[in-house]
Amino acid sequence: MVEKTNAIEHRAPSGGDPSVIGVVGLGLIGGSLARRLVDRGRTVVAWNHRPHPYEQARRDGIICEDSLAGLVAANPDVLVLCNPLKAMPAILAELKPLLDACPNVTLTDVGSVKGMVREQVEAAGLGSRYVGAHPMAGNERSGWSAADPHLYDDALWAITVDADTAYDRFLAVARFVVDAVGDRAIVLDDDTHDRAAALISHMPHAVATALINELVDDPIRNIAAALAAGSWRDMTRVALTDPDRTRAMIEEDAANVETLLRHMATRLNAVADQLHDGDADALTEFFAAGQPFRDYKAAANTRKDISDAAAGQAESAATQPLAIPHDGWQRALLESALRGEHIVAVVDDREMRVSVRSRV
C-alpha cells in the first residue's frame, strides 16, 4: 500500500520542536547518535527493545521511554528509526496509530539500503511522513556499549526522497542532519543511493568473499596463505566479518549487486583475454582507465595533509549557495550531489550552502 501526502497528515509549517529528537534503538548507530545529540544541546527521547542500556543512557542525559507511545508523546520534530531492519515492520505497525495522532513528527531512519525501507514504510501507511537517511558512519563493533558520539564526526549522510516527498518533511531531516547532528548531506532518490552503495560496498563484499573462496578451493591454499601480505589482507578483510550480515546486506540490494557483479565478471574476463593475447595496448588502457579515481584520492589526501585550521578555511572558502526551486527540488538536489557537492548548511527554507569538493 502506497500512502500519498494528504491534507490531514500534512504537518503545520512550524513542525515539531526541532530541539527534540526521537531515537528508536540504542545500538551502535542509534546510541552514538543519541549521545552526540545530547552533547550538542538537543533533547533526546529514546526507546530500545530491551531496557538494558537505559541506566547508562539516562546518566548520559538521554530520556528513555518504556514504550513507543511515550516516545511519540514527546512530539519530536524528527523520529529516527535506528532499529534492525528485521524489526522494521513490527515497529512501523506500532508507530502508525501513534503518529496519526501526532502529525508534526517526521519519520526517518539510518538503514544502509533505502528502497526496501521505503517499501516497508509505505506498506505501513506512513509514506507521507517519511524521508530516508543513511549516515556514512559505523565500525565493526555493535551495541550500546560501543556507542560513541565521535562516530558521526564529519560524517556524510545520504538523505533519500521520492517524487511524493513533501518538501517540509525533507527540510526537517536536512536540518536534523546539518544543524542537530552537525554533519554534511547529499540528497538522492532511493535507486541512486542503492546503486552507489552496491558499487562501493555491497558488490565489493561479494568480491572479497569470492577471493577467499578461491583460496580455500586451491590445493596450494596453505602456501598461498603463508605468502599473503598487505594486498591480500586489505582485499579480503571485509570477507572475514560476519558472513550472515554481509549476505543479508547483499540480498537487500540484490538487483544492483547482480548487475555490478556481471560488470565485474566482464571486466575480469576482458583482462584475462588481454593477458592471453599479450595485448599490451589494451592492458595499458585497463590500468589507465582508473586514473581519475587515483587523482581524486590524491587530491583528497593532499587536503587531509594540510592543517585542520587551513583545511577548515579552505573548506569554508569553497562553499557556495544552492537555491532550491519549488518545482523539481528533488532533481536540483540530485544534480548538486552528482557534481560532488555536499550540503553543509541550511540557510533558510529555500537556500542551502554546499561545499565544492574534488571530483572523480
Added chain:
Amino acid sequence: MVEKTNAIEHRAPSGGDPSVIGVVGLGLIGGSLARRLVDRGRTVVAWNHRPHPYEQARRDGIICEDSLAGLVAANPDVLVLCNPLKAMPAILAELKPLLDACPNVTLTDVGSVKGMVREQVEAAGLGSRYVGAHPMAGNERSGWSAADPHLYDDALWAITVDADTAYDRFLAVARFVVDAVGDRAIVLDDDTHDRAAALISHMPHAVATALINELVDDPIRNIAAALAAGSWRDMTRVALTDPDRTRAMIEEDAANVETLLRHMATRLNAVADQLHDGDADALTEFFAAGQPFRDYKAAANTRKDISDAAAGQAESAATQPLAIPHDGWQRALLESALRGEHIVAVVDDREMRVSVRSRV
C-alpha cells in the same frame, strides 16, 4: 639455453665463506637486507648500479665495490640479486665469466615472480648455480633511503628449486635465509610459487583496478566516491599505487593471472545468478565456503594476541624435525610447505626444524 649441473661447476662441499654475502642492488629490498646482515654479524659486499648509496652504506659497515668483478672476487657464499628485473639479463651476462672463475658462489635473487627469473638465469648459462628466493618483505616505498633492517623481521621466504637443482646449492640458500637473515622459509617449485603469488597478490591487484574502473565509468561516480567507506578504501588501495609497476608484475605472471581472473569471473557470475534467482541455499553456501580461511585468520590473530614470550614458547613447542631424503628432496620439502610448515632451523645437512602452524 638450459645449463645442467656439471662436474666442473659443482662446488666443493665446503662452499664459499658462509659469513660473506654478496648483494647486487642497494634499493629498498637489497639495502634493507645488507643492513640486516651487517647487524647480524655477516660480512656484506655490495654493488649498486649507481654509487650514490655508498657513502652511507660504508658508514653502516657494508663493503661497497665499484664493479661486479670486485663483488665476486670477495668469494661470497651466496650472491643475492636484488636488482630490478629489467636489469637482470645485462647483470647475468656480466656475472657469467666472473662466476665461472668462482665455483663456490651460489646465486640467488629476491624477485616476486620466479619462473621468469629462472629462464633468464638459464639463458645466461648460470642455471646450475641458481636457487630462487622471494622474501615476503617490502612496503610501498623504494630506494636505499627507505632501507630498514626490520623489513625482514619474522619474514617468510619462498625458496624455489627445480628437478635439476643441486642439493648443496639449495642448502647454501636455506642457511642464508634461516641462519644469516634469521627468517623462515618454505621450499617450492617455480610454478607453485607463481600460482600462489598470482592468487594472493597479482590477480587481486587486477581485481582492485577493475573496481576503480567500474566506479570511474559510472555516471554516479561522485556520489559513490562520497559514500565510500572502509570496505571500498581497503579493496581499492592497491589500485592506487603505481599502475605501471602493477601492470609489469601482472604481465610477468600472465598465464597464472589469466586463469585466476577467469575463475573469479565465473564465481562472480554464479553469485549474480543466485541473486537473480533468489537462490538462498546457494548464497548461504557461497558465504559459508570461505569459513576455513576465516578460521585460519582467527587462529592467527589469537596467536598474535598472546604475549611475545608466550608466542615464542608456543612457536618453539610447535616445531618438529623434518628429515630430508636424498632422493625426492624437492617433493618432501614441497609437501611440508603444503602442510603449512615453515623451516625455522637448518639442523644439519639432512635435517631441518619446521614450525607447525594453523592451516586453512
